[in-house]
Amino acid sequence: MINNSLLNRRVLILNQNYQPISVASAKRAIVLMFKDKIEVLENYSDIIHSPTIAMSLPSVIKLNSFVSFKRKNIVLSRRNILKRDDYICQYCGTHSIPMTIDHIIPKRNGGKDTWENLTTACIKCNLKKGSRTPKESKMPLTRKPIKPTVITFFQKFVKKYQDTWRPYLFMDPIEIN
Template sequence: MADGSLLNFPALVLNADFRPLSYFPLSLWSWQDTVKAVFLDRVSVLNEYDQEVRSPQVSLRLPSVIALKDYIPAARRPAFTRFNVFLRDNFSCQYCDDQFPAHDLTFDHVIPRCKGGRTTWENVVTACGVCNLKKGPHLPEKINMHPRRRPDQPTSWQLQENGRAFPPNHLHESWRDYLYWDTELEN
């Protein structure tokens, strides 16, 4: 079988406690990385696809769900990144409250940098382009534009919970027992 036909066989990766390493983006490994981890005895296979891969000596059904044998603790303090700010704010502009795809969102410094504001969890919010331009270099009080919620540093758990609100387009049926979205899985 050609490699191209195996592109649609990712494995859902669970931590040793059987929870996904991350929800958004969903923790997935390519079939190659998964097979390598199986042979190195770093994971337990919990579910498999019907699809097989073969070598001259071995035939193996591709794993669809794996669990790490060693527990990886979540970072206590998530990294301050643009993506994590968007995830903290649920991909919603904190001024108009509309949701947008990530490529249509920007950072906004609540207290502008030109007025001494810093680039920190407590001073940066997600904004759409229109609201960011409207607010510009002004203090929120001067133009009556206040964020809907006060910006703060989220925990890793909060980011995971927010990520659960954004299921990916494709969820394999074998992942159903390991993910806890309120949406039905499609065939």
């Protein structure tokens, strides 16, 4: 029997021009492979066995033909701010819930509702900071808040098994042979 957890392992899908476009299950990738629609660029070290076949589990695949699509902007929302910040307080690094959204430059100082001015803060830090800037409150941010892209979203899938994804998501330089 094929191990189902392997078939659910995530696979990074690149467009024909190497642009990352999606993350799918290995099962989906294998179907595309048998339909001759993709090229396998990287494999996991795992082998999948069925009664008739044994094959490497794909990790990064590239479509054989170019798919044109429009990149959607990631909507600025409370949920997406929390997701961007991995639900971690950007002032003290705690993971304790519930989390709040803090205006880095307070609204009354002209702080806007933007990706760059909103951050995840635990209740304790939010209360401590009050309506002061990080400088005034001496509470520097651990990370610079940025507007996420679909690439930063895919980067979040990179865990210990996904080292081979890193060059394709601009996290490591691509080796040129």
